[in-house]
Amino acid sequence: MTSVPCIALIAHDQKKDDMAEFARRHRSKLLHWRIVATGTTGGRIQDAAPDLNVTRLKSGPLGGDQQIGALIATGEVDMLVFLVDPLTPMPHDVDVKALMRLATVYDIPMALNLATADILMQTLTA
Numbered sequence: 001m002t003s004v005p006c007i008a009l010i011a012h013d014q015k016k017d018d019m020a021e022f023a024r025r026h027r028s029k030l031l032h033w034r035i036v037a038t039g040t041t042g043g044r045i046q047d048a049a050p051d052l053n054v055t056r057l058k059s060g061p062l063g064g065d066q067q068i069g070a071l072i073a074t075g076e077v078d079m080l081v082f083l084v085d086p087l088t089p090m091p092h093d094v095d096v097k098a099l100m101r102l103a104t105v106y107d108i109p110m111a112l113n114l115a116t117a118d119i120l121m122q123t124l125t126a
């Protein structure tokens with residue numbers, strides 16, 4: 001793990017309220033992390049907790065998931081929280097699957113729902 005660990009945060013549209021609440025709830029721990037996020041998700045996190053260190057990438061359907069996958073492949077992401085919407089078809093479903101695949105290949109702790117994300121955050125010491 002690098003000196004400032006990096007967490008990737010992504011939420012599909014139906015889960016963005018949950019992600020904003022997640023960022024507020026875990027703000028004190030997330031202050032010690034660099035956050036990378038897809039475009040719209042990152043904006044919602046910045047609105048919810050303006051003092052967090054958020055780098056916004058492209059929106060998911062425009063390549064943001066792939067950008068985060070590339071960061072995982074180069075060893076720059078330590079944890080992934082991806083709040084997925086399993087009830088809505090996505091035009092970029094292949095990108096979503098590719099990101100989950102890379103997080104698995106590189107053995108990155110990955111939460112795909114809020115309950116697991118909260119447990120992962122509880123394991124962090126800072």
Ligand SMILES: O=C(CO)COP(=O)(O)O
Nearest residue numbers: 038039040041059060061
């Ligand atoms: O579509 C997404 C993940 O697949 C998320 O992208 P946005 O955060 O830009 O909405």
